[in-house]
Amino acid sequence: MKKNSKSIIVQEAIKLFNTQGYSGTSLRDIAKKANVNIANIAYYFDNKQGLLEFCFTTFFEQYLSEMEEAVAVLDEGAMASLRNLVSNLIYFQCKNIHLTRFIIREMSIDSQIVREIMTTYSLKEKFYFQKILERGIEKGEFKPHSSNYLIIQLKSLLNMPFLYSHYLSEVLHVLPHERYFADQYIREIFQWMESSLFTEAKFPEEIVVS
Amino acid sequence: MKKNSKSIIVQEAIKLFNTQGYSGTSLRDIAKKANVNIANIAYYFDNKQGLLEFCFTTFFEQYLSEMEEAVAVLDEGAMASLRNLVSNLIYFQCKNIHLTRFIIREMSIDSQIVREIMTTYSLKEKFYFQKILERGIEKGEFKPHSSNYLIIQLKSLLNMPFLYSHYLSEVLHVLPHERYFADQYIREIFQWMESSLFTEAKFPEEIVVS
Amino acid sequence: MKKNSKSIIVQEAIKLFNTQGYSGTSLRDIAKKANVNIANIAYYFDNKQGLLEFCFTTFFEQYLSEMEEAVAVLDEGAMASLRNLVSNLIYFQCKNIHLTRFIIREMSIDSQIVREIMTTYSLKEKFYFQKILERGIEKGEFKPHSSNYLIIQLKSLLNMPFLYSHYLSEVLHVLPHERYFADQYIREIFQWMESSLFTEAKFPEEIVVS
Amino acid sequence: MKKNSKSIIVQEAIKLFNTQGYSGTSLRDIAKKANVNIANIAYYFDNKQGLLEFCFTTFFEQYLSEMEEAVAVLDEGAMASLRNLVSNLIYFQCKNIHLTRFIIREMSIDSQIVREIMTTYSLKEKFYFQKILERGIEKGEFKPHSSNYLIIQLKSLLNMPFLYSHYLSEVLHVLPHERYFADQYIREIFQWMESSLFTEAKFPEEIVVS
DNA sequence: CATGAATGAGTATTCATTCAT
DNA sequence: AATGAATGAATACTCATTCAT
Numbered sequence: 118m119k120k121n122s123k124s125i126i127v128q129e130a131i132k133l134f135n136t137q138g139y140s141g142t143s144l145r146d147i148a149k150k151a152n153v154n155i156a157n158i159a160y161y162f163d164n165k166q167g168l169l170e171f172c173f174t175t176f177f178e179q180y181l182s183e184m185e186e187a188v189a190v191l192d193e194g195a196m197a198s199l200r201n202l203v204s205n206l207i208y209f210q211c212k213n214i215h216l217t218r219f220i221i222r223e224m225s226i227d228s229q230i231v232r233e234i235m236t237t238y239s240l241k242e243k244f245y246f247q248k249i250l251e252r253g254i255e256k257g258e259f260k261p262h263s264s265n266y267l268i269i270q271l272k273s274l275l276n277m278p279f280l281y282s283h284y285l286s287e288v289l290h291v292l293p294h295e296r297y298f299a300d301q302y303i304r305e306i307f308q309w310m311e312s313s314l315f316t317e318a319k320f321p322e323e324i325v326v327s
Numbered sequence: 328m329k330k331n332s333k334s335i336i337v338q339e340a341i342k343l344f345n346t347q348g349y350s351g352t353s354l355r356d357i358a359k360k361a362n363v364n365i366a367n368i369a370y371y372f373d374n375k376q377g378l379l380e381f382c383f384t385t386f387f388e389q390y391l392s393e394m395e396e397a398v399a400v401l402d403e404g405a406m407a408s409l410r411n412l413v414s415n416l417i418y419f420q421c422k423n424i425h426l427t428r429f430i431i432r433e434m435s436i437d438s439q440i441v442r443e444i445m446t447t448y449s450l451k452e453k454f455y456f457q458k459i460l461e462r463g464i465e466k467g468e469f470k471p472h473s474s475n476y477l478i479i480q481l482k483s484l485l486n487m488p489f490l491y492s493h494y495l496s497e498v499l500h501v502l503p504h505e506r507y508f509a510d511q512y513i514r515e516i517f518q519w520m521e522s523s524l525f526t527e528a529k530f531p532e533e534i535v536v537s
Numbered sequence: 538m539k540k541n542s543k544s545i546i547v548q549e550a551i552k553l554f555n556t557q558g559y560s561g562t563s564l565r566d567i568a569k570k571a572n573v574n575i576a577n578i579a580y581y582f583d584n585k586q587g588l589l590e591f592c593f594t595t596f597f598e599q600y601l602s603e604m605e606e607a608v609a610v611l612d613e614g615a616m617a618s619l620r621n622l623v624s625n626l627i628y629f630q631c632k633n634i635h636l637t638r639f640i641i642r643e644m645s646i647d648s649q650i651v652r653e654i655m656t657t658y659s660l661k662e663k664f665y666f667q668k669i670l671e672r673g674i675e676k677g678e679f680k681p682h683s684s685n686y687l688i689i690q691l692k693s694l695l696n697m698p699f700l701y702s703h704y705l706s707e708v709l710h711v712l713p714h715e716r717y718f719a720d721q722y723i724r725e726i727f728q729w730m731e732s733s734l735f736t737e738a739k740f741p742e743e744i745v746v747s
Numbered sequence: 748m749k750k751n752s753k754s755i756i757v758q759e760a761i762k763l764f765n766t767q768g769y770s771g772t773s774l775r776d777i778a779k780k781a782n783v784n785i786a787n788i789a790y791y792f793d794n795k796q797g798l799l800e801f802c803f804t805t806f807f808e809q810y811l812s813e814m815e816e817a818v819a820v821l822d823e824g825a826m827a828s829l830r831n832l833v834s835n836l837i838y839f840q841c842k843n844i845h846l847t848r849f850i851i852r853e854m855s856i857d858s859q860i861v862r863e864i865m866t867t868y869s870l871k872e873k874f875y876f877q878k879i880l881e882r883g884i885e886k887g888e889f890k891p892h893s894s895n896y897l898i899i900q901l902k903s904l905l906n907m908p909f910l911y912s913h914y915l916s917e918v919l920h921v922l923p924h925e926r927y928f929a930d931q932y933i934r935e936i937f938q939w940m941e942s943s944l945f946t947e948a949k950f951p952e953e954i955v956v957s
Numbered sequence: 958c959a960t961g962a963a964t965g966a967g968t969a970t971t972c973a974t975t976c977a978t
Numbered sequence: 979a980a981t982g983a984a985t986g987a988a989t990a991c992t993c994a995t996t997c998a999t
Contacts, residue, residue, distance in 0.1 A: 354991085
């Protein structure tokens with residue numbers, strides 16, 4: 118009868134995990150919203166943790182693939198690559214705002230699964246950041262900086278708005294799920310990079326010209 | 328018989344909420360760690376939510392008082408005031424790293440209590456940020472900027488490292504609860520402010536001289 | 538695995554509610570007696586109140602159906618109808634003595650559910666009583682009486698012995714769950730009706746003859 | 748400060764026991780309503796059961812004393828004595844309607860304390876009923892009857908309206924706590940006794956004359 | 958007399974999970 | 979692929995009671 122129960126389950130699970138947190142959401146809630154039998158969730162994901170793992174890997178596979186796309190053009194310059202990375206990640210998170218908020222939040226829990234994710238995906242993420250940053254510094258495109266502290270600032274600027282999406286809309290009246298926000302926010306980060314990180318604040322076009 | 332059950336309960340609750348999340352922590356866990364009877368938690372805080380509210384208000388009362396201290400010196404200049412605010416908040420969160428991580432995480436849940444906190448504390452927080460930023464722009468100390476987007480970036484840089492404390496220590500091998508980190512990170516934010524926000528990157532001493 | 542858990546639960550619940558009262562009985566007690574898991578009670582009845590409601594409606598549906606049977610023959614005479622009603626209700630309550638005692642007792646509590654039962658079943662019960670009584674008075678079969686006060690006396694005589702079943706057996710050594718008691722008690726009520734209520738104490742047979 | 752905490756506690760306890768039942772009422776509820784500390788209840792009544800026992804004995808001491816008053820005039824005739832008994836008990840229960848409802852209800856529970864009450868007070872009550880009834884039958888004032896069944900009917904008529912007080916007011920719109928109801932209801936029982944029980948329905952005055 | 962602190966045992970309820978069908 | 983029945987363990991919470999002050 119039902120076409121794709123699995124994807125409906127995931128979809129509703131993400132919505133609920135987003136608003137109530139993983140621990141605060143019961144399989145019963147999800148089953149009710151997805152209009153399937155509880156036992157069906159076990160059928161697809163073994164158990165609740167399996168559903169969580171599915172969400173994690175779904176998110177990070179795409180998240181890292183967006184980063185890889187940016188790293189792939191590293192030979193065209195670290196600046197361009199970093200700009201690419203920033204806009205890719207912002208657009209990606211903006212498009213998957215429910216999942217993103219939930220994952221960022223859940224990544225701050227000291228659980229077994231988070232440790233596993235860290236030793237795989239987070240290390241890769243760090244590796245990509247480092248690759249771009251170190252190349253940029255090496256080539257003189259970036260001012261010399263501690264790459265660790267740069268990563269902290271970059272990750273903060275990249276992830277936080279999506280964790281705080283409720284705060285943004287309710288308190289600041291900025292809507293982080295709209296394309297307009299992504300565009301504007303990317304511009305802000307670009308300005309920050311140009312004045313704080315890049316040696317010369319050249320725009321991409323100018324680089325091509327020179 | 329027991330002396331200060333209440334504060335012991337809070338202390339252990341914060342530790343557990345920090346590592347396991349609010350929903351993921353049972354009153355039984357807390358009672359066991361605090362070595363008190365479960366009913367005693369209800370005696371002091373009525374129910375689990377009451378304990379949560381106590382944590383929230385404890386945090387935000389102090390958090391805002393640190394901000395107020397910075398706003399109080401606004402007449403000595405917006406730059407000095409903002410520097411004051413940044414270092415106050417970083418030191419405060421660094422000192423209360425368990426509570427901070429837990430609060431930041433929990434503030435991203437769509438619950439009744441979070442909505443209440445937002446309509447009181449978050450609005451005040453926004454008000455203080457705006458006051459400093461708008462004064463700075465008005466007096467020509469800061470480059471013209473959308474204060475909303477500045478707040479997003481400031482909050483991102485100020486709060487995120489403490490949500491990501493586990494990531495910092497495990498992946499980046501940076502220890503966010505140590506004084507050394509706070510000192511260094513404050514310097515990084517200062518540099519960012521000077522290059523991106525302030526009209527002239529004068530150090531406080533220089534300002535006095537001129 | 539188990540065949541008819543639901544009816545076993547109800548059966549044991551009624552026994553325990555009967556002896557200990559609704560509030561004095563825990564779901565654990567019921568689950569133990571019925572030899573099922575506590576969660577199974579929630580599965581069938583949602584919660585404890587759901588089990589109570591089930592008992593209430595089970596009782597009153599049958600109770601009223603016994604009354605309806607008597608009202609259905611009202612055209613054959615109010616006396617016959619009332620005699621029918623009395624014997625039906627006494628036999629019914631005698632057969633369901635546990636449930637009856639518990640329901641009568643619980644109906645004297647000021648709870649939400651009792652109010653709901655009153656606005657549905659008790660009003661119907663009153664309606665049936667009134668119908669017979671007023672017909673009897675109108676047709677001259679009954680002496681003129683305030684129907685309200687008659688209902689009070691009728692209900693008293695009909696219900697009370699089953700609330701006081703323990704008193705009957707322990708103090709008066711009369712066993713209200715035995716057929717013998719029902720037969721005898723019905724005769725007593727008939728005599729009361731004939732001498733106090735009916736205009737001429739004719740037996741049904743005599744009526745047919747005349 | 749407080750004058751007579753004890754009687755206030757009893758008073759509020761009776762109200763709550765009346766509406767919610769004994770098991771359904773917590774000492775906390777009582778303490779709150781009576782505006783005293785919970786431990787204070789333990790001080791006066793040892794424990795919850797002690798408070799219950801106090802209510803039981805308070806009720807039955809008075810209840811039996813009302814009966815005794817009627818039995819005391821037995822030499823003036825069984826009819827007069829029974830009439831006395833009926834009106835005494837109705838007025839007494841009417842005046843203590845909260846306590847009465849609660850006691851009648853609680854007497855239908857199979858508990859240790861109820862068994863104790865039965866072996867003392869209920870036996871005495873039965874003894875008084877029997878004394879009057881048997882004297883009346885012996886002297887030819889009453890028609891011959893099984894005294895047990897008479898007691899059942901008498902107790903039913905005497906107690907039930909006060910157990911069902913909520914039903915009376917909500918469904919029948921008869922207010923059992925008002926003097927008017929007591930007067931009227933006593934008259935109804937008198938009529939019942941005269942037509943069903945008494946050999947000649949003489950009024951007290953006539954007896955005196957003859 | 959009166960109270961605040963504290964407790965152990967109990968409450969109803971909810972949880973994720975299992976399994977036969 | 980999907981479901982209804984059933985379960986054990988855990989949940990937050992409430993209970994009557996105790997005791998030092």
